[in-house]
Amino acid sequence: MGFNQSLNMDRSYYVATAHDAPSHPQLTGETEADLVVVGGGATGLSAALHAAEAGLSVVLLEGGRIGWGASGRNGGQMIPGLRKGALELIQAYGRERAQALFHTALEARDLVGDLIRKHAIDCDLVEAGHLLGAVKAGDIGHLEDEVRCLAEVMGYRDAEFLTADQARAHVDTPYAAGLLDRRGGHFHTLNFTLGLARAATSAGVRIFERSVATSLKQDGKVRIGTAQGGVTARHAILAGDALLTGLMGRVNSRIMPVANYVVATEPLAEIETLIPTNVAVSDTRFVVNYYRRTADGRILFGGGERYTPDPPRDMAAFTRPHLEGTFPQLKGVKIDYAWGGLVSVTTSRLPHVGRQGEVLFAHGYSGMGAILSTLGGKLMVEAIGGNASRFDLFAGVEPMAFPGGMALRGPLHVLGMLWYALRDRL
Numbered sequence: 001m002g003f004n005q006s007l008n009m010d011r012s013y014y015v016a017t018a019h020d021a022p023s024h025p026q027l028t029g030e031t032e033a034d035l036v037v038v039g040g041g042a043t044g045l046s047a048a049l050h051a052a053e054a055g056l057s058v059v060l061l062e063g064g065r066i067g068w069g070a071s072g073r074n075g076g077q078m079i080p081g082l083r084k085g086a087l088e089l090i091q092a093y094g095r096e097r098a099q100a101l102f103h104t105a106l107e108a109r110d111l112v113g114d115l116i117r118k119h120a121i122d123c124d125l126v127e128a129g130h131l132l133g134a135v136k137a138g139d140i141g142h143l144e145d146e147v148r149c150l151a152e153v154m155g156y157r158d159a160e161f162l163t164a165d166q167a168r169a170h171v172d173t174p175y176a177a178g179l180l181d182r183r184g185g186h187f188h189t190l191n192f193t194l195g196l197a198r199a200a201t202s203a204g205v206r207i208f209e210r211s212v213a214t215s216l217k218q219d220g221k222v223r224i225g226t227a228q229g230g231v232t233a234r235h236a237i238l239a240g241d242a243l244l245t246g247l248m249g250r251v252n253s254r255i256m257p258v259a260n261y262v263v264a265t266e267p268l269a270e271i272e273t274l275i276p277t278n279v280a281v282s283d284t285r286f287v288v289n290y291y292r293r294t295a296d297g298r299i300l301f302g303g304g305e306r307y308t309p310d311p312p313r314d315m316a317a318f319t320r321p322h323l324e325g326t327f328p329q330l331k332g333v334k335i336d337y338a339w340g341g342l343v344s345v346t347t348s349r350l351p352h353v354g355r356q357g358e359v360l361f362a363h364g365y366s367g368m369g370a371i372l373s374t375l376g377g378k379l380m381v382e383a384i385g386g387n388a389s390r391f392d393l394f395a396g397v398e399p400m401a402f403p404g405g406m407a408l409r410g411p412l413h414v415l416g417m418l419w420y421a422l423r424d425r426l
Helices: 002-006 042-053 086-093 095-118 137-152 164-168 189-202 315-326 369-384 389-395 405-409 413-425
Strands: 029-038 058-061 130-134 159-163 177-181 206-208 215-219 221-225 229-238 256-265 280-283 290-293 299-306 335-345 352-356 359-363
Touching (some): 029 221, 042 058, 042 189, 042 369, 058 229, 086 095, 086 137, 095 189, 095 389, 130 137, 130 164, 137 159, 137 177, 159 164, 189 206, 229 369, 256 315, 299 315, 315 335, 352 369, 352 389, 369 389
Parallel strands (some): 029 058, 058 206, 130 280, 229 359
Antiparallel strands (some): 130 177, 159 177, 221 229, 256 299, 256 335, 280 290, 290 299, 352 359
16 A cells, blocks of 8 residues: 555545445455455446356455545546547547547446446435536637537537636636536545445455455466465456556556545535536646535545655645635635545556456556546456457557656656656647
8 A cells, every 4th residue: 555545545535424334354364266356446346246246256355445545535526438538539549449439438427327326325426517627718629629529529419618607607716618518427436435345245245455465376267365365266357556566567567656635625605606506627737626515515626746756744735725726715714634645647548458368457547537447347347258349449549658667656756757747748
């Protein structure tokens, strides 16, 4: 867990408002299963649940506590699609493949909603839409073109271009324009993840916490070793995302962990004037601001990235300028919770999906993992079951490795991230 443990998860809004959840034992000794899953976030739990429902015996290993990685501490924004918009997808992959990638990714939104309803997961689901706010006039034309491309090329007509005044009706900050996706929304991400764990356990999945995967061997079957034992299985799924280290170089070399920070304000009397329609909101900045209302009337706000491996001493103070820059009317507002987490970014900004022998993996959601992660788990189980067409679609756009590979997680981490930040800006 390392660096992630220093990012205040125990002082997050999500932990403070999480439902009671059972603890799970540590793995001791050897056991067997059809499938072993490494990682107890949304990717791993979705995979475990779908596999168990398909009749497989499943063991899931979590190095810390269920949901305490990115899945339980992110912004909780339900944003349909991928980090690359429709225009970028077409430019990068051509019209036909772009359409296939986009429409497969769209399923993530319905999948999460369906799981919430099927398993009665109480996670403050709000299906009011997602607003992308243009922070400068130069972004307006791009948003207009994106909406047009979504409708005419992708056949997606739930996105609407908003003028500055129309955007202001949704959020009280002066955006130059906006793109409203009516299928977006937001939810309590930790309670969702804990609900997935409960559903997986009910389906027969054996979950072990505090069981860090330390070794991986393939010899006909797959064995995942831990400090106190191991699991031997026909198939394995690696779903540790930014926290997965050392098991497979091909996996680690294609993601870059970036620390991001989130705060939750005190409950606000004026909350309904700040975001009247209760949409989830993000903006067009290079370092994205993203925010939403909570069920108890707070603003949950994420902003600011840090490329150095040490977190700021005061996460609330680090994030406050981004919050007050968006809502000057909240200057000096009390911040009740502040925490951070690791976002895994790929060179293509698309998920890294693939397999090596009987080991499958999906990660690198590049800031879109709140719902894409759940779909990633499902696609891997489809591939194990013999229907790999959708899994192969994403595996076929594998991102390039970061120069230096694993070295960037150590001494070259800062240099590598600054280089990519500069490249993106240019």
